[in-house]
Amino acid sequence: MATYYSEEHEWLTVEGDTATLGITKHAAEQLGEVVFVEQQEVGEEFEKDGEIGVIESVKAASEIYAPVDGEILEVNETLADNPGALNDDPEGEAWIYKIKITDAAQLEDLMDEAGYKAFIG
Amino acid sequence: MTDTLRRTPLYDLHVELGGKLVDFAGWEMPVQYPLGIMGEHKQCREKAALFDVSHMGQVILQGENVGEKLEALCPQAFATLPEGKARYGFFTNEDGGIMDDLIVSNAGDHFFVVVNAALRDQDIPHMRAHLDGVEVTEIFDRALVAVQGPKAEDVVGALCPAARDLKFMETTVAPIDGVECRISRLGYTGEDGYEISIPEDKAIGITRALLAHEDCEPAGLGARDSLRLEAGLCLYGNDIDQSTSPIEANLAWAIQKRRKEEGGFPGADRIQRELAEGPARKLVGIKPDGRAPARQGVKVQDLDGNTIGQITSGGFGPTVGGPVAMGYVAAGHTEPGEQVNLIIRGKSQPARIVALPFVKQNYKR
Numbered sequence: 001m002a003t004y005y006s007e008e009h010e011w012l013t014v015e016g017d018t019a020t021l022g023i024t025k026h027a028a029e030q031l032g033e034v035v036f037v038e039q040q041e042v043g044e045e046f047e048k049d050g051e052i053g054v055i056e057s058v059k060a061a062s063e064i065y066a067p068v069d070g071e072i073l074e075v076n077e078t079l080a081d082n083p084g085a086l087n088d089d090p091e092g093e094a095w096i097y098k099i100k101i102t103d104a105a106q107l108e109d110l111m112d113e114a115g116y117k118a119f120i121g
Numbered sequence: 122m123t124d125t126l127r128r129t130p131l132y133d134l135h136v137e138l139g140g141k142l143v144d145f146a147g148w149e150m151p152v153q154y155p156l157g158i159m160g161e162h163k164q165c166r167e168k169a170a171l172f173d174v175s176h177m178g179q180v181i182l183q184g185e186n187v188g189e190k191l192e193a194l195c196p197q198a199f200a201t202l203p204e205g206k207a208r209y210g211f212f213t214n215e216d217g218g219i220m221d222d223l224i225v226s227n228a229g230d231h232f233f234v235v236v237n238a239a240l241r242d243q244d245i246p247h248m249r250a251h252l253d254g255v256e257v258t259e260i261f262d263r264a265l266v267a268v269q270g271p272k273a274e275d276v277v278g279a280l281c282p283a284a285r286d287l288k289f290m291e292t293t294v295a296p297i298d299g300v301e302c303r304i305s306r307l308g309y310t311g312e313d314g315y316e317i318s319i320p321e322d323k324a325i326g327i328t329r330a331l332l333a334h335e336d337c338e339p340a341g342l343g344a345r346d347s348l349r350l351e352a353g354l355c356l357y358g359n360d361i362d363q364s365t366s367p368i369e370a371n372l373a374w375a376i377q378k379r380r381k382e383e384g385g386f387p388g389a390d391r392i393q394r395e396l397a398e399g400p401a402r403k404l405v406g407i408k409p410d411g412r413a414p415a416r417q418g419v420k421v422q423d424l425d426g427n428t429i430g431q432i433t434s435g436g437f438g439p440t441v442g443g444p445v446a447m448g449y450v451a452a453g454h455t456e457p458g459e460q461v462n463l464i465i466r467g468k469s470q471p472a473r474i475v476a477l478p479f480v481k482q483n484y485k486r
Binding site for chain 1: 437
């Protein structure tokens with residue numbers, strides 16, 4: 001199990017060819033208080049850099065971009081009733097999707113934790 | 122774009138208080154403090170919040186019959202504005218659109234006008250060009266601080282007992298901590314409160330004294346926007362602009378009877394016609410049924426899929442506990458209760474036309 005980070009401030013914890021995906025604490029802090037999350041449905045396929053959802057905060061709407069190619073296996077439905085969880089625990093309880101990774105080679109383009117920390121300065 | 126941002130006299134205090142500073146109309150202003158937009162919004166509805174609004178233009182008009190002369194630029198009855206009273210108004214253009222909205226106060230030996238930050242450079246030359254015999258002085262050496270909320274009277278009254286005697290839309294000059302300040306009982310949140318014009322060298326000291334009250338916390342432009350939206354108050358540039366008439370914008374209440382009848386202001390033809398016949402479109406409250414906020418630019422459709430209007434301001438209303446919006450819809454679709462659809466990111470989301478405001482205004486009349 002390894003965790004990767006994208007420049008769009010997502011984290012991806014990979015186990016085999018599946019992964020859990022969410023936004024980083026840094027992203028949650030930048031967004032401000034989250035009031036709504038628009039998620040896609042189970043079974044939707046997506047390509048790296050494609051839009052796979054939207055997070056609305058009190059300030060603005062921000063897209064979630066896919067860090068790799070894949071397919072949505074599971075949606076964290078608790079976020080519909082409790083979008084504020086994305087501020088409280090974005091790297092834990094408030095994961096957004098479980099996904100199937102279709103091109104594991106793309107993980108090499110992502111950062112590890114140390115790399116991400118350096119990226120956000 | 123690389124122009125240096127202007128800073129208000131309270132800049133150092135914003136930094137010290139942890140304000141998150143952003144570019145707003147060329148000014149470096151706090152959008153929020155560590156409490157956050159939601160917390161600051163609730164603070165204002167429940168207790169009191171303090172906003173730096175020094176970026177707005179403060180202008181002094183001196184001369185003979187200033188109120189009467191202002192009537193040539195605005196559809197308000199400023200000639201009969203009593204001393205010690207403030208009145209909401211707007212400059213109209215020849216087409217009956219709104220050039221800016223403003224607050225005009227009769228301060229006795231002069232008129233005191235507050236205009237939007239982004240339009241200082243339009244409004245001041247406009248007044249200089251058209252107010253013959255009136256000296257138009259833009260004030261650069263005073264801060265403007267708003268204290269808003271049900272506890273505002275306690276917060277300001279503790280330092281300035283005279284503030285307690287003011288009613289909504291009244292203005293006076295009184296000392297705070299030995300410094301003469303202009304104190305007006307009005308605001309932009311739907312709550313009771315004050316705007317206080319303070320000499321810049323005393324601004325941080327007086328602001329600190331106001332914030333020392335246990336019921337008063339600083340709030341930024343983020344909360345200011347969600348508060349005014351819930352209160353159904355127009356934001357210039359979003360809900361009103363050069364193309365929208367005051368009648369379309371539901372601002373007929375701000376045009377006094379004599380002016381409606383007599384006209385004699387820019388754009389009177391259109392405004393009087395719309396008063397008589399009704400406008401082709403009207404600003405209404407729009408409440409999404411779901412949780413997705415509908416922001417500026419979102420299209421409004423009727424149930425048959427015809428586009429009937431557009432959202433001009435929208436977001437999350439912390440006191441309402443859900444999304445709230447305002448926008449223009451075509452005549453015939455303005456009745457509260459009418460069902461509409463909002464096209465948010467390509468998807469149709471159900472919503473309803475509702476009466477404004479979303480949150481009851483709480484003024485001290």
